[in-house]
Amino acid sequence: MDSSASRASVVAAQVFGVTAVVLMLVWLIHFRGGLNLNSQNKNLIFNVHPFLMFVGFIFIGGQAMMAYKTVRAERKVQKFIHMILHLIAITLGIIGIYAVFKFHNESGISNMYSLHSWLGIITFCLYGLQWLFGFLLFWFPGAAEHRRKNVHPLHRMAGVFIFLMAICTAETGLIERFFFSSLKHQPEARLINFTGLFIILYGFSVCFSLIR
């Protein structure tokens, strides 16, 4: 793909991503009473989960993937930012997963029975492994040059698939919340659906921007 199409994809990704973040914040704050990890209102604990999984994990993870395109600096600096952003994404993701377990446990709801939770845990484990292998191979101690070159396409491809799994998990999560909240044709229902559409547009445009 020529570099102008790649640049256009980066811009599109930022527009779609920021739109999804704003829509999600309107949903959680305006319609769902806000976010609080320590609250008597258990729903506010839950709200931390979609916020951190999308804004913390997926949005920042996408930024990490695009760092080689968006950060104007030498390769070593880009790589450092790529690695650090992924680490931030993982850290916020862990807090996001903790939030939903806390919500379930304090509300007497059982854990890990839905397809969303299965997809989520698998995605998160793969993401963590991908980060670890990336760190060991490309940062410290780092593999030999020819080995890096061989593994690099696999690192990119695995990254794209894991990211798309995260997007898919987000969509299933939105559907779950939609039905738990007994929504149908309300403004909140449409807001959630549009959030889902912009999340998928963000996911695809991030992947699209990486194609060389």
Added chain:
Amino acid sequence: MDSSASRASVVAAQVFGVTAVVLMLVWLIHFRGGLNLNSQNKNLIFNVHPFLMFVGFIFIGGQAMMAYKTVRAERKVQKFIHMILHLIAITLGIIGIYAVFKFHNESGISNMYSLHSWLGIITFCLYGLQWLFGFLLFWFPGAAEHRRKNVHPLHRMAGVFIFLMAICTAETGLIERFFFSSLKHQPEARLINFTGLFIILYGFSVCFSLIR
């Protein structure tokens, strides 16, 4: 990607795909009473929907995408099979969509309010457009050679993204049915979740097999 990895992906796709088909049939026939487009039992009408959307649309659509790898014949024959399989997928998809509208209308349930339905309709329209453009550019009347060559990478990429959207839509659909059936830890719940996992594995291995 070397051709042995591509071949392994094709084999993996067939194993994952057939497993997902079998799991879905066990689910619909053993747990959900079977499939029938004309029945007094409205649930049997609904059951036609997941069956045709996965087995008809996604599974056969994936086979169409892999036709250049799986069909040992000259290029023209492969292309014809690629086109016809996609047309069969679209036709079965239309019947599958008709089934869920019929189920909704006969059961007094409103249409098109969930994220699953929005993703599904968007995916289906994009899939239809992709087929139409493919037909006009690569089959009849067909574009000039240099134009085909320019458009081909876009055709492949769009195809992969639309297919991944279909996979994502399938996952959201399974989640919907899971919650409409008020499942949690039953054997049926696990069966649906494993079906979802094998569908996503099928989707990724189909895409993986196409990487050159």
